[in-house]
Amino acid sequence: MNDIDKRIGKFSITQDLIKENPEAVIELFCSLKAIVIRAECLFHLNAIEYIAISKKFKKLKYGSKIPNYVLELTQNKEGKITSISVE
Numbered sequence: 001m002n003d004i005d006k007r008i009g010k011f012s013i014t015q016d017l018i019k020e021n022p023e024a025v026i027e028l029f030c031s032l033k034a035i036v037i038r039a040e041c042l043f044h045l046n047a048i049e050y051i052a053i054s055k056k057f058k059k060l061k062y063g064s065k066i067p068n069y070v071l072e073l074t075q076n077k078e079g080k081i082t083s084i085s086v087e
Contacts (some may be wrong), residue, residue, distance in 0.1 A: 008037075009057035009086075011069045012047040024073060024081050031084045032056055032071075056086045 018025050029036075034052040042049050051066060058067065074083040 003059055004035075004053055004055060006059045006061075007055055007057040008051065008053050008060060008066050009069045010049065010051050010066050011071050012042065012045065012049045013071075014045075014047045015041075016046065018048070021075075024075065027081045028071065028073065028084060031081075032086070 013025060013028070032052070032054045033056070034050075034054040036050050036052045038051040040049045041047075057069065060066070070087045072085045072087065073081050076082050
């Protein structure tokens, strides 16, 4: 049985990263295999907050608070992502 709809998470990406390295952001979403269900621009943080579903997120019970995830990117000197961790 597919439980993807129960694997919801929240994370933010700075607008600077989106502008300076859009390929890294594309690679991030591809790595997460994320489906964005909401995106909100947070001007005070200069970031976009995403709510998405992904198999990399923990399975939630109905009515649970959506957890915040920290996505850490490791890049080489050329700016290519070498690893992504979801915590």
